[in-house]
Amino acid sequence: MSAIASPKPSNFSKRMNKAWTYLSKPQNMILLILGIVLTVTTIFPMVTILKDTVALHPGSIDAGENAADSKIEVVGETLTTYNWTNLFSDKITTRVGRERITKSVASIYLWTPLLNSVLISIFACFGAIFYGGIFAYLVTRTNLKFKKYLSSIFIFPYIMPQWTLAVMWQNLFNSNIITGGNDGLFVSLFHIYMPQWWCEGLFPVSVVLALHYAPFAYILIGGIFRNMDANLEEAATILNTPRWKTFFRVTLPLVKPAILSTILLVFSSAMGSYPIPHYLKLNTLSTQYVGMSSNRAGQASILAVIMMLFGFLILIVNQRTTSGRKNFTTVTGKSGQSSVVNLRAGKYILAVVFLITTLATGILPIILFAVETFLPNPGDYSFLTYGISGHMTTKWWMTAENVSESGMYGQKGILYNAEIWNAFGGTLIVAILCALTAGTIGTLIGYCVSKNRRSKWAAYVNNMAFLPYLMPSLAVGVAFFVFGSNVGIYNTFLLLVLAGTVKYIPFASRSALNSMMQLSGEIEEAAIIQNIPWIKRMFRIIIPIQKTSIISGYLLPFMTCLRELTLFMLLCGQGKIITTMLGYFDEMGLYAFSSGINLILIVMILAFNALVNKLTGASLDAGIGGGK
């Protein structure tokens, strides 16, 4: 130190020098900016919800039955504790027949829906893991027939919009006698009337959710099965371990982390799902929220807060489990040969069973949607008995002018309907913008975090970006609804893109982080040493090398955005994007229109997925699987 001749610099200039050095690294600069931005976009809407629960909403107190007797404490000018006290301590009297039943507000508006939400989440987890897990095992570890075909069809239900299977369930099993409305296919064809519990409520919701999320379980668990070193099982076989014991003591513990992460994801997704319980008529937190949001807005926000608490809980559990000692490395790289269990005759029987189920969940909905658009009236399957001519129509597609007869309600056919195509345009705008922002930010986060592995700030930014992933969609939607209304951007593309970006950054950041972690730091250092600027390093070296996973990072938000309803439905008017437009046609009873829109949407998503997969090798399932 004495060797330094220059005078000791002031602390200030030393700090400035240090800050300058720190920020001159692009990854630090980006992390700093993104950290602040994400904190604002993630935390701020949540805070607004919390504030909303103590806000005085016009009309909400009048709606309460005992409004007159309840004490209203006005805190300050606009703050009130009414929403909380009314929900948790007041009672409400309803008239059922001649009896007057008095129940607490909470049990009607909170506990019943909460119980339903938790139940469907649990059932969906079990169903998805059971169905998807067995399928994953069969495809990766046995000599099942038609593997290639089966595994590509199996993930269709996840790629398609959530409500597809719910709507199909209705189309199949509903009947005028039991559920009201139109007769479904079963009634029309076989005159089978399914009971009420089969058609509506807890059972169908759980089954449909399980079928929708089973591909998730298949991708996550199958990923581990696929990469698992066969030596691990062979070692047990050599030691003369019975096969069932090998499975339960060696194989199953190894896939436990994947099962856990499936549980967490399915639980949080099912919790916030709106369309499925909406179509199949179950009172859950999300449908209750939508029902309450107009006349009990403050209390609806309390429901949203509770959904968020579940999200936080899941995040904490997720952190605990992924950092534990039992997070095994199953990929060792050696032994490419994986042993395959011989199913003997079972390879055909099981293949046929899965062929039927995947056709029912993956292909049938598309066919049904297509057929629906040619039926003269909803549920009128008379063409099956009387022949096509005269019992099928192209009017839902082809009507070019404004006619009010033949059940069109003044709508033009789908092909000529400007409103529908506008909504499609809106969806595309939102999807493209969301994909661009979420993909770019996610990729940058993945890059920066992989560069600063030890830094606490990087870990914070990563968690902040990850948080919305485990938040129920509806809760995020509510947060942005309240936030958007407060700042006056309700029903704008800006709000939709903002919400979509925040919700979908995790897709991109996860796949980017996983792939960046595998890229040796030296590849970039070799360029740094040669004084190659950051932009050029990114575009000439990092991005070309990691292009498939980066494209996945853009693809996932794009695809998910196309079919998103729960997140967006509160944020805009019905004509803004196609998924909310669907709800409008359902309300109007124009089921052929909604079927047509569903059909176009599904075909579009599948076509995009196939195209991108062909062109770049990136795919949705690779993105979801993302290594871990």
Next chain:
Amino acid sequence: MARIELKNVSKRWGGYYAVEHLDLTIEDNAFVTLLGPSGCGKTTTLRMIAGLETPTEGRITIDDVPMFDSDLGINVPPNKRRVGFLFQNYALWPNMTVFQNIAFGLSNINESGARVNENGEVERDETGKSPARKLSKEEIKRAVDRVSAIVKIGQFMDRYPSELSGGQQQRVAIARTLAPGPRVLFMDEPLSNLDAKLRLEMRSELQRLHLSTGSTFVYVTHDQMEAMTLATRICLIDNGVLQQYDEPLTVYNTPNNLFVADFVGNPAVNFIEATGSQNGDTLDLTIFKNIKAAFKPNGGLKIADWYAKDDQQQADIQAEKARKAKEPGYVEKTNKDTVFKYNIAQVEDDGEKASAISRSDFVLGVRPEFIRIGDNEAVEGEVFSAMPTGMETTVRIRVDNFLLTAVVFGGVVYKIGQKVRLSFSGDNIMLFSRENGRLIVNGSAELKSSKLVKS
């Protein structure tokens, strides 16, 4: 072209010191190897000089220009240090051809008076008076041609790295590093991914490269043979602490301590525990339980004097440490330094518990080539194993329960179990203090004759 100076450089993560208070001067045009076992901090040191790692404290200068200074808050980013770095796994960009890999760095040069001369060397105006300019396509081509001729990869220019063998990739990496004319070349275990034969060949080419470029080379390796053969000076590091910084032969012949003696040399040095005291010029020692030896220190050194001087030095170091410990921001080293645990080769582990060590306990270090085998030598032993390579024979000889390794030149055939006699030759036998592991002095050791005793 470049002189590098490190002053009091430390790098730590929490209490773990990867590099502790390192002072090092690398002279211009030197070929310095950073040598040590894995995890000793040598790569961290190299990366700190290159700017890829930020030291916790200290000062690094290249050509007297500060690159890093924790007191001044200076940290020149690696891209502004104008150095070359050769990575262990080559880090070739897989998406570019060989030509693009080499040319990529050149296409970025935008400095004052940058140009490529007729020989293909990149020149700059060091005074910075000429305007900055980029290199033209022809210039880049000329520069790429020059470096690819040096490493003989001219015929691969359109291939991708994945289409090259390991040795070829290595050459491309060298060419890429050389192309922009770095003033220092850093190499991080560049040969460890090559097979044994190729490694030997590349070693000699690196030596020629050093000669022809005239750059300063800093080279990290854990292979003492590479360090011995290539370096003008070896910098030996253990547990983040500099052990010795000397020319290769000095390190070999007069290692500072037991660790250095053990690390350098293959086959490894023989350590023999000894007890005894100084009588006049000679030290009367007992080794192998009951064999007497007379050790004559070179220059007639008095052991007591050495200890007195050593004690004084250690006291100074401790005082300095105590002073540092009081400074704000001091963090205690959790990876403690210990006296090196040398290995005494034995036939059977006698399980003898270490007794208290006094100043009359020593360790003799005898290099294998200083063990003389003949019919008339002092001590009797038995051949335990013999490994002839044709050029030389490595023999392990059992004396009592102990094993000694000797190297005999020429194809001598020994039978296992055969009785031989041996003694120590020359005056390069090393005497270490057993108490602190440091070298006291070199000298000659004369063994008193004895019979082989079977235990």
